[in-house]
Amino acid sequence: MSLPPLADLLATARVVALPMHTRFRGVDTREALLFEGPQGWAEFSPFVEYGDDEAATWLAAAIDFAWNPQPAPVRDRVPVNATVPAVAAESVADVLARFPGCRTAKVKVAEPGQTLADDIARVRAAREVMGPEGRIRVDANGQWNVDEAEHAVHALAEFDLEYVEQPCATVEELAELRRRVTYMGIPVAADESVRKSSDPLAVARAGAADLLVVKAQPLGGVTHALQIVTAAGLPAVVSSALDTAVGLAQGAALAAALPDLDYDCGLGTASLFLDDVADRRPVDGTLPARRTTPDAAALDRLAASPDRREWWLDRLRRCHEALGGAADAA
Template sequence: MVGSIEIAPFVLPLAQEYRWAKGVQTERRGLIVRVEAWGAEGFGECAPAIHLDTDVTALASEAGALVAGLPPEADDFLSRLDARSAPDRLRCGIAAAWLSARAASKGVALAALLADGAAPADVVPVNGLVTEKTPEHAAARAAALVAEGYRTVKVKCWADPAADLARVAAIREAAPAAHIRLDANEAWDAAWALDHVRALARFDLDYVEQPIPSHRPLAEIAAFRRASPVRVALDESATGPESLDAILAADAADVIILKTQRAGGPDLARRMIRKAADAGVQVTVTVSLESAIGTAVALHVAATLPTPLPDCGIPMGRFLAADLGPMPPVEPGAVMAVPRGAPGLGLRPDAWPLRR
């Protein structure tokens, strides 16, 4: 067997602050992975949690140790990788690169390989993101997104009920026809979160993400969902296929927020999509502020969602001042095309990250 695996760290500056419940970030750190096998190449990205001060050089060494001695052209490559207990985000980057190389060698898109006989979508509808701090700036961002064709805006919230109410009220006034989603990112206290959701419900919300922290008992989260006047989406709680099984068994979510990074790769993300669909639970695919590489992987995963596809939280490119490759653009109608420039991932990174 032949083939190779190349791993390189990167640090990308942000074009603007990324403000959310866990802080304010000014750069994106991660790894890019390249797999060459079967005469084809594939790429993936490992995107650590953005609020962590990750040493990407050390992370690259950890990833290198995980794949040391693994034959890229082995059909059971992922099983061998799993036997080494790869952390989810490292597994995601490695698995995405391997699977996209596998798809490229077969002359098909990664989405088609994941869909396993079904027809994946060509485009994915997307939502816009509002992170601005003041009501005036948040409303202006929402109005601008609607003017660009977005139907849905997702609003980052913090542990400040009064600020949330002021911002959401201003957004609703500025975008009266938009679907509004709120993302608490575990910032709300379970002691007052339900009352807060009841106060916010008058703004006709689509759903609220992770309204109470994921460390709370799942039975408590399920009870919150039953009492909530707004649909409940679980994000941080949905860490992989096993956690999804528990969520579904507890009937704890109306919507699952699926991040390919946290799921551990596109194959495991696809498994979660199937399980949720069988249970009649919506899945919305989002990203972890990834580069063009991770964004492309997320688009391939989202293309396998049941139809009609929900507006997914994928367009984050405006936050990046530099990138690893050509970021898939948001097209008219607030959709992003699944990259199809070539079989596999559909796009290649620029050469410089690998040389670095």
């Protein structure tokens, strides 16, 4: 990848802070740095706890999206799922109402401080709203050990799960769980084991998953993510990393370029925000596969505080240097 000068990124950099309807993945307000390149706007938004080595991959993805043409799409709209945070069961219907037309719901489970009973109640509430024809998948973010995951899959099986996402943390655990529950016909999906691994194909080689959850930013961009999916030889679901509307456009570009798309994608997460830099909420359960230009007024309205802006600009400088940019490029 040809690396543009840091000054070119800083020239249009805007740091925003998006408030959320409900706490999600430990986040109440989602911060992101946006910049514009020759191809359009891109997003750099690794989670704040990530180190610079990991965050630099996210920057490479953003630069690729802003500076380079993307793979040709094979579809112009992408079906998306609703996302249900670890809310109380009585709040599930209100959450799902923000995802009009979505036929699939991904329900967060295994939230620290909650119980399996809470998960069961939440998934039951989602099934009641979605009806018998709706699709329900659950995401544990690697919080269960193998025995806990096996017990949870049995307890949740009555709700006709489409798949269970990252039930355990390690590839070895995923492989063991998959061996134990294969007879139930509930697929195992890998997310963090692909996204945070130095060897994203390890999951496929170990027979640890039936499908992959891929995200454009942490995998280094659309082209690299497509290469991983092709090499793995497994079905893929494209998901967001709690992106702004700009980042969701990159995810949609990845989903639009996949030769096969058998599952609804986790790109409807704009509905989790109270406000955004543009409107990328699902319409009739789908998103358009096109770039997003942020609204100028929204960039001003959602601007992060001066100290947070400087924190993100410093992070941008460090990650640019880690990618091979000169330290004094600014």
